[in-house]
Amino acid sequence: MHAAFFALLGASLARFLLRHPWAELGPWVVALSVALAVLYVLPVPHRLPWLFTVVAVWMVLVVLAPSFALCAVPLLYAGLRTLPPRAALVLVTLLTVFVVAALLQLTDAGVDPVLLVAPPAAAAIATAVFVHAQRQADRLAATERREGTLAERQRLSMEIHDSLAQGLSSQQMLLQAAERTWDSDPAAARRHVRTAESIAERGLAEARRFVHDLAPADLAGGVGLEEALRALAARESAHFRVDGTPVALPERVRSALLRIAQGALANVREHADATSAALTLTYLDDQVVLDIADDGRGFDPRTARRGVRGHGLPAIRARAEQLGGTLTIESAPGEGTVLSVSIPSIPLESRP
Incomplete structure (x- = not known):
């Protein structure tokens, strides 16, 4: 689309200079063409003022030389990318009316039905293509987000299973063993409890590690x-x-x-x-x-x-x-x- 804009801008300027070689308005048309090209590629933090400046310079060019109306389609896409949907449709409509009025000045045969129908049709097609592509991109982004969420859930569930859940299972087994041997072998029961306490301590470290970066606690500290x-x-x-x-x-x-x-x-x-x-x-x-x-x-x-x-x-x-x-x-x-x-x-x- 950028290449098409500069090609149309160059063709419009060439057409003007061939038909009106350095006429009275020639320097203004050349200066505005250069200004429009510079504005188009100028990186700006705020797109809205940039868009209206570019459109305003282009409209002045069209008033001076109606052939510059051919640059409208790339500007339509710039408006569709920058503005909310309703505002973009209003801008597309206004630019289309402006283009039709400008092209009618290029013909000497009165009202040409083609000039009345072709620009609105081209604008409708361009808008439909943009909206369709935008919807496809939104669907793809939503699908990727959903797949990423599912993958992250699976990863977290595996992390929890292989660390916290396994630790809790071990503690349960050790405490059950301690309960069974508490009266018959108090020393063994106390060993089971101490081991369960050690596992609980490691589980707490794992939980804190999850909060930090989900890396295994055993690998913390450069281990x-x-x-x-x-x-x-x-x-x-x-x-x-x-x-x-x-x-x-x-x-x-x-x-x-x-x-x-x-x-x-x-x-x-x-x-x-x-x-x-x-x-x-x-x-x-x-x-x-x-x-x-x-x-x-x-x-x-x-x-x-x-x-x-x-x-x-x-x-x-x-x-x-x-x-x-x-x-x-x-x-x-x-x-x-x-x-x-x-x-x-x-x-x-x-x-x-």
């Missing part, structure tokens, strides 16, 4: 992924090993791997009835792999369903896929389970 996973494994009585040469990972990848480990070990604790579990973090050339293995009762991955809390394996798979990774499950009833999550070490937005 590395290996150290965070080692601390998590110690709390869950699991083994931890690092293979390969560690590399710097994006924060999103580190957070996702830690959340995946938290969710997987929580599943082991609550459902696997395992005697041992192990975390293995492996650095390859272009990806990082996290394996969570246990010797529990296992399951059939083909018939696994979503848990009552709504997450678990689906949440782990979703986290991996969001970063361009994959989840592989090896398990069978009575044979334990191995979850393997592979995530590219280069984030998707950084790839060529």
Whole structure:
């Protein structure tokens, strides 16, 4: 549209100079044409005064040289972009009437029906195209906002499930164990209570971290992924090993791997009835792999369903896929389970 404006402005000026070479009004027409071109590209903080200034200069040009009426369509779009819908339609109507009056001055054959019909038709088409495009853009923006909201809700639900909900579940189990052993083994009961207190403290830290930036509390203060996973494994009585040469990972990848480990070990604790579990973090050339293995009762991955809390394996798979990774499950009833999550070490937005 900008290119069309300057092409029409140049053509109108050329037509005037060819038909009226430096006539009495020539310097004024040239000066106003240059002024209109400068105003059109001039960056301004307030669009409304700019619009009326441009339209006013253009109207003066049309009065001096009616052929400049051809520049109306780009100015119509400028008005439609700048003004509210009703005000824009009023401006379109006024400019269309002005263009018709100017074009009628270019003909010597009296009233020309084409000149009476063509400008309003062109203005109607231009307005319809603009309104349609604007509605499509608004629908697209609304769709993207809705999809972004749903994605954010899913992300938050996974964050809460893998941290706060798992912590509350652990506290419940520990307090139930303490209640059962309170009379028979007070020392063990007190240990369960102290452990539940420690988990509650970590849950409070996670809640505060959510309020701050939703990053895992275990990664706060510059703690590395290996150290965070080692601390998590110690709390869950699991083994931890690092293979390969560690590399710097994006924060999103580190957070996702830690959340995946938290969710997987929580599943082991609550459902696997395992005697041992192990975390293995492996650095390859272009990806990082996290394996969570246990010797529990296992399951059939083909018939696994979503848990009552709504997450678990689906949440782990979703986290991996969001970063361009994959989840592989090896398990069978009575044979334990191995979850393997592979995530590219280069984030998707950084790839060529």
